[in-house]
Amino acid sequence: MSRASRWWRVVGAMTIVAYLYMLGPIVVVIVESFNASDQMRFPPQGWSLRWFHALAANTDFLTSFRVSLVLGVITAVIATVAGTLAAYALVRHRRPRQAGIETLLLAPLYVPRVLLGMALLLTLSKLNLTGSLLGMAIGHVLITLPFVVRTVSASLAGVDPATEEAARILGATWRQAFLRVTAPLMRSGVMAGAVFAFIISFSDVYLALFIAGPSTITLPLRLFNYMEWEQTPLVAAVSTVQVVLILAVMIIAEKVVGLSSAGRL
């Protein structure tokens, strides 16, 4: 064996180890959700769907599932509309102070979620919005907005402004030029932004830890609270449903608009 291929094998082996390490926790959770025993045990001694039945009868988890779904959709809609408008203005119409505005819009990515949660708690309590769906939506739109701005900007950067100008020269108003020419071209970026916004909102626990109220306990927060006391395979069943849902959203988005073509985050 040549030195080069031996070297490459070492790199390959280390890569496999890293992948096992990254994906292992999710794989064991899915396997564990089919466990037949009363307590967490791995590898499972027998197989059943009992924990999925238990989940279907658990009103707490079902309520939280609905809260997360509603919140995710509201967040995705608001973040996509606001983020798309901002991305369009930023990419197409460069102005002084551009860098400052871009930094500000991307800032939620770089501020630790714990700090965002704490600061939002202080603010929402002043506005009497603690525990409300509106308060949660403000927080979730904030953390998902940068993703939309990025994906839409990336897809817009690939569209030649000349196409829009050509439409204008041919007599279209800027609104017509935007709706008929530019909008269809940035569709994949907008869809990717919406999908990421939904997924990030659906899986975030940090903001909910600080600003959720009794009627707005999201699925990740419900899991978090439950896990502090009990670790039965019910948690695994809930997690499996969440993983399947997120995978489904990603696969559908990939098939419909080509998520990966919309530019890396």
Next chain:
Amino acid sequence: MKPRIRSLALLPSLAIVGIGLVLPGLLMLAYSFLRYVPGRITDFTLSIENYLRLFGDFFYLGVVVRTLQLGVIVTVLSLLLAYPVAYYLARTTSRFKGVLTYLVFLPMMVGIVVRAYGWIVILGREGLLNTGLQSLGVVDEPVRLLYSMHAVVLALVEVLLPFMIMPILSSLEKIDRHVEEAARAAGATPMQAFLRVTLPLSFPGVVSGSLLVFSLSITAYALPALLGGTKVKLIAALAYDAMLVGYNWPFGSAIGIFMGLVSGTVVYLYLRTTGRRGVAR
């Protein structure tokens, strides 16, 4: 688009960042300088007692030091695990490259609570590792692996790996392959070519990945809370307890401002090294 319409298009996003980030940040700064009064949070008297308490008490200083230590350990381990993955993805000609890159992102989409449970299944009393060790006869009794600093480090490294892999991958992809080939042609072994040529050239990615992982690990709350038990107290847990258990918002805010300053410095350095500020890059 006319300038007025442009401002209008930016308005919703700026309003969200203003209400959700700028205003709350200022409010936190203000709270951190207010005096705490049990029962009604504050009487709106200015004071620096919160900062004096944070830096004047060996208990809190110990927590800060332990948190920073954890950040260094997690960063080093992430780097060691992430580099081969990034190197493999950058150099492979496999048709599965796209799928493999996707798989790095996938766990991020699932969220940390699910993955924390994964670690409980792996490290728990009757979990994968204990069952394995017992059936191999290495140990007779289940070993306590959960609710320790080790468990927290293991899980944090797993969760933060993508943030290390991506910057290294993108800096490796910028390196011309021929540079490495030239070193090989000049007689270097693959390892020499890597150590003397590729590794130094990928340094910017290593630095920015490390800064990002460090900043995220010193502000982690959820994983340490679920996997560290009561023994592992980190700075974010202090802040959480102050805010939601003790309702001492002024002290919690002071901890928050301190965390913000540390992670803000790290993120500033990160943005400097990557030079990526623009939305479309």
